[in-house]
Amino acid sequence: MLKIIIKYILIASLSWFIIHSLYITYDGFTNSKQKADLAVVFGNKVNEDGTLSPRLKARLDKSIELYQKKQIKDILVSGGLGKEGYWEGTEMKNYLIKNKISSNKILVDNFGDNTEKTVINTIKIADSLKYSSVISVSQYYHQTRIKKLFRGHHFKNIDSSSPIYFEIRDFYSIFREFFAYYL
Secondary structure, eight states, X not given: OHHHHHHHXXXXXXXXXXXXXXXXXXXXXXXXXXXXXXXXXXOOOBOTTSOBOHHHHHHHHHHHHHHHTTSXXXXXXXXXXXXXXXXXXXXXXXXXXXXXOOGGGEEEETTOOSHHHHXXXXXXXXXXXXXXXXXXXXXXXXXXXXXXXXXXXXXXXXXXXXXXXXXXXXXXXXXXXXXXXXX
């Protein structure tokens, strides 16, 4: 009897993991077509030589695309001080400026060193500037949790847009996001 119960618990758990993983993948690739006041680009690794990781570059390129399509008014770049010694937000801003985004359209948050801090800081900035809508820009597997955090902090007008960028690490990231979503 105990073996049967354990078997059903394992089957249910595996099924839930698969369903959840498929949902966050679908949700992450459902890119916003709406307009918003602000796009927030979640930080990621800046390499030891100061170049941006391909993942971070893809996020910034997606924000540039949103800006050029006039879907957003301003871009907030958010990250922390990486172990490589670079402030992610500052390096992200430099990349956007090099790609012809006016510096007065870029806001920098160098204290968003995890997802929830970026969400909280974004809400504070949006409130202070009277922005009522945000599009989050990050990898597809990250978006469902980002939107949950915004809504959990009573910011409802949140949408998402993800770059088309894949790497083998995504399998680990989807696994991690499953557990992070419920914590």
